[in-house]
Amino acid sequence: MTASDPTASGYNFAYLDEQTKRMIRRGLLKAVAIPGYQVPFGGREMPMPYGWGTGGMQLTASVLGQDDVLKVIDQGADDTTNAVSIRAFFERVAGVTTTTATGEADVIQTRHRIPEQPLRQGQLLIFQVPIPEPLRFIEPSEEETRLMHALEEYGVMHVKLYEDIARHGHIATTYAYPVKVDGRYVTDPSPIPKFDNPKLHMNEALMLFGAGREKRLYAIPPYTRVESLDFEDHPFEVQEWDDPCAICGARDTFLDEVITDDRGGRMFVCSDTDYCQSRTEEVA
Amino acid sequence: MKRPDLDRATLLEARGVSRLYGPGKGCEAIDIRLHRGEVLGIVGESGSGKSTLLRLLAGMERPDAGQVVYHSHEGELDLYAIGEARRRALLRMEWGLVHQNPRDGLRLGVSAGANIGERLMALGERHYGQLRAAGQDWMGRVELDPRRIDDAPKTFSGGMQQRLQIARTLVTRPNLVFMDEPTGGLDVSVQARLLDMLRTLVRELGLSVILVTHDLAVARLLAHRLMVMRRGQVVETGLTDQILDDPQHAYTQLLVSSVLTP
Numbered sequence: 001m002t003a004s005d006p007t008a009s010g011y012n013f014a015y016l017d018e019q020t021k022r023m024i025r026r027g028l029l030k031a032v033a034i035p036g037y038q039v040p041f042g043g044r045e046m047p048m049p050y051g052w053g054t055g056g057m058q059l060t061a062s063v064l065g066q067d068d069v070l071k072v073i074d075q076g077a078d079d080t081t082n083a084v085s086i087r088a089f090f091e092r093v094a095g096v097t098t099t100t101a102t103g104e105a106d107v108i109q110t111r112h113r114i115p116e117q118p119l120r121q122g123q124l125l126i127f128q129v130p131i132p133e134p135l136r137f138i139e140p141s142e143e144e145t146r147l148m149h150a151l152e153e154y155g156v157m158h159v160k161l162y163e164d165i166a167r168h169g170h171i172a173t174t175y176a177y178p179v180k181v182d183g184r185y186v187t188d189p190s191p192i193p194k195f196d197n198p199k200l201h202m203n204e205a206l207m208l209f210g211a212g213r214e215k216r217l218y219a220i221p222p223y224t225r226v227e228s229l230d231f232e233d234h235p236f237e238v239q240e241w242d243d244p245c246a247i248c249g250a251r252d253t254f255l256d257e258v259i260t261d262d263r264g265g266r267m268f269v270c271s272d273t274d275y276c277q278s279r280t281e282e283v284a
Numbered sequence: 285m286k287r288p289d290l291d292r293a294t295l296l297e298a299r300g301v302s303r304l305y306g307p308g309k310g311c312e313a314i315d316i317r318l319h320r321g322e323v324l325g326i327v328g329e330s331g332s333g334k335s336t337l338l339r340l341l342a343g344m345e346r347p348d349a350g351q352v353v354y355h356s357h358e359g360e361l362d363l364y365a366i367g368e369a370r371r372r373a374l375l376r377m378e379w380g381l382v383h384q385n386p387r388d389g390l391r392l393g394v395s396a397g398a399n400i401g402e403r404l405m406a407l408g409e410r411h412y413g414q415l416r417a418a419g420q421d422w423m424g425r426v427e428l429d430p431r432r433i434d435d436a437p438k439t440f441s442g443g444m445q446q447r448l449q450i451a452r453t454l455v456t457r458p459n460l461v462f463m464d465e466p467t468g469g470l471d472v473s474v475q476a477r478l479l480d481m482l483r484t485l486v487r488e489l490g491l492s493v494i495l496v497t498h499d500l501a502v503a504r505l506l507a508h509r510l511m512v513m514r515r516g517q518v519v520e521t522g523l524t525d526q527i528l529d530d531p532q533h534a535y536t537q538l539l540v541s542s543v544l545t546p
Contacts, residue, residue: 138391151369153376155406159391162398162405165412166434231412 014061014094020044024062024217028208031219036181037149038132043215053086053111054212056128060090060109063124063208069097071105076113076254076271083111100274112175114196116253116275119205121222127190129211132218134178134188154186157229165234174239180227181220189226195238195254200226245270248279292319294355295460295492301340301350304516311337311516313350318460323486323493325507325524327500327539333516334496335464341494342381342462343371354460376406380453384465386445389452390437396423396448397433403456422451427481443474447481454485463495467502479505500543504528512536 012018020042027041046054064070070090074082078100086109087098099105102115111128119125135145138156148154157178164172177194181187189200190209200207200220207220220226230236244251246267253275255268270276298316311333318324326334339345341352343363352363356378363371375381383389390399397419401409409415420430426447428440437445446466453461466482467475483506486493497503503510503524510527512520512535520533531537 138393147368151372153372153406155376155402158405158410159394159398159402162401162412162415163394166395166397166416230410231415232410233412 011093013066014064014090015046016044016058016061020058021062024058027217028059028062028219031208031217032206032221034185035221035224036185036187036218038216038218041215041217043212046212047089048085050213051130052082053109053128055210055214055217056109056111056126056212057086057089057210058212059126059208059210059217060107061094063126064090064094064096064107066094066096068106069099069104071099071102071108071274072110073108073113073115073272073274074111075256076115077273079273101278102274112191112193113254113271114192114199116250116270116272117278118199119203121204123205125203125205125207127192127207127209129188129190129209129216130213131176132188132209132211132214132216134176134186149185152184154180157186158231161229161231161234165231171230171234171236177236178229180229182224182226186229187218187220193239193254194228194236197226197228197236198238202226241268243268245276248276248283250276250279292321294318295320295322296341296355296494297351297353298337298341299351299353301337301347301352303336303340303345303347305336308515309333311340311513314518316341316511318492318494320492321490322509323491323495323507325503325510326494326496326513327498327503327510328513329498329539332513334498334513336516337513338462338464338494338496342379343375376403377456378459380456380458380461382449382453382461382463382466384468386437386442386449389449390445392437395434395436396428396440399437399448399452400455403452407456418455422455423448425485426451427477443470443478446470446478450482450485454489454491457489458491460492460494463493465497465499466495467497467499475502482506500528500540512539 024041027039031039044058046057048054072083072087074080077083090096091098102117107124109126133145135148139145161171175193176188176191177197179187179189179197179200189197202223204222206222209218228236241255245253245255247269250270253270253272256271258267258269260267294317296318298314300313300315302312304310304312314337326337328334340347346364354361354363397416400419400422401415404415404418419433423430423433428444428447437448440448467478470478479502495506507524510524511518514535520527520536527536528540531540
């Protein structure tokens with residue numbers, strides 16, 4: 001697209017200049033070629049503070065086409081601050097159509113969730129990642145962690161899980177649960193709940209991960225094996241809830257706890273607002 | 285009388301290794317031959333190059349000249365000719381390193397059990413129950429209370445931390461263990477018990493050990509053979525008792541005579 005775009009004049013299509021997008025796309029190609037490997041890229045300043053999804057936004061800006069339909073979610077919801085402002089941003093600087101319906105979107109930028117509705121081939125899921133390095137908590141040196149990845153020295157990942165079981169009796173890590181991608185790289189699937197980990201495995205969509213502050217990107221290509229790390233006698237398990245969603249009655253979704261009053265009242269509702277809404281409409 | 289087996293296979297060999305930080309600083313043209321099941325002590329004063337030599341032998345620092353050759357079951361391996369991946373795998377799987385300060389060798393943020401299990405997990409052990417059983421077994425072996433398996437190493441005393449580090453290193457039954465002043469910084473009675481325990485473990489497991497120490501009493505108790513170093517060079521080698529009872533080199537005589545006897 002040229003600079004004569006009617007939306008927000010003075011900006012290149014999708015905010016970033018073409019050379020930057022080109023650089024990021026090259027990084028993405030490398031990331032797809034080596035699933036789970038963290039590729040460094042020259043991160044740009046975005047008109048938003050670090051920690052709000054600058055990494056995801058740069059990736060979205062680089063892969064977005066003029067005819068693409070964009071969906072942005074934050075913790076599964078389409079209507080939270082982060083989601084609303086990023087969606088408005090791309091409406092303004094790219095003039096793309098946006099949607100809240102998972103099925104209609106070509107590109108979905110997400111923070112902390114994978115939509116409940118299964119993704120299909122051709123869709124792009126872009127994650128906002130705070131800390132891309134799964135080994136960081138145990139090894140503070142970047143030089144060392146890169147070497148550990150190169151040499152597949154992943155024994156320490158299980159030290160953390162061991163410690164969980166020793167302290168809590170079960171693996172208490174509930175989000176950013178480490179995975180092994182295609183039998184090779186241990187990867188942090190961004191802070192999605194471990195409930196979503198099984199969806200990473202053999203997913204039809206291309207999943208891209210961008211960390212703006214750390215300036216790293218990585219990818220899980222479609223139909224890639226993704227295993228969650230565990231012990232033989234303490235296998236990987238996902239969260240379960242006693243109650244169904246208070247709005248749509250779903251039993252197979254990730255539920256958020258919502259406090260309803262100051263006397264201990266609470267309810268559990270789907271975190272994926274689009275999925276919950278479509279279910280209530282079906283019932284009605 | 286049972287005669288000692290004098291024809292044991294070589295395990296580790298240094299051929300003229302040098303690493304000099306300056307004239308007389310580091311170590312120069314050292315030849316070593318460590319046999320299987322042998323404990324070799326390296327003694328000398330501070331700055332004599334003992335620790336540098338240990339780092340060279342343990343694959344942690346590349347020598348300026350010379351070769352370090354490890355005789356693995358697959359044949360001879362030149363430590364600095366093989367790739368870094370192989371070298372680190374060797375250090376992880378077949379060798380062990382006991383640091384002078386247990387805080388360097390332990391992960392202080394995780395429990396004692398996780399510390400002992402780490403090397404097993406690195407080797408691919410993925411059964412929590414078995415990791416835990418191994419942790420408890422090894423805590424018993426190094427005379428720690430197995431009920432403290434979930435306690436953080438921070439809550440252990442210096443001597444206990446050193447035992448934990450030894451357990452963590454020996455749990456994978458390494459062929460070769462490097463020890464850098466394993467009893468440094470501990471009080472005398474704790475030292476004595478630790479040495480006693482080490483001696484038992486070395487004998488039981490048939491470990492080959494390279495032991496660096498400035499303490500001749502430690503060397504006397506543990507080492508079969510001694511190497512005396514001074515200013516980066518080996519001044520005398522021989523059987524431990526021979527060297528300590530009948531030192532030949534002037535420096536060794538000085539070293540032996542300066543041991544305090546209460």
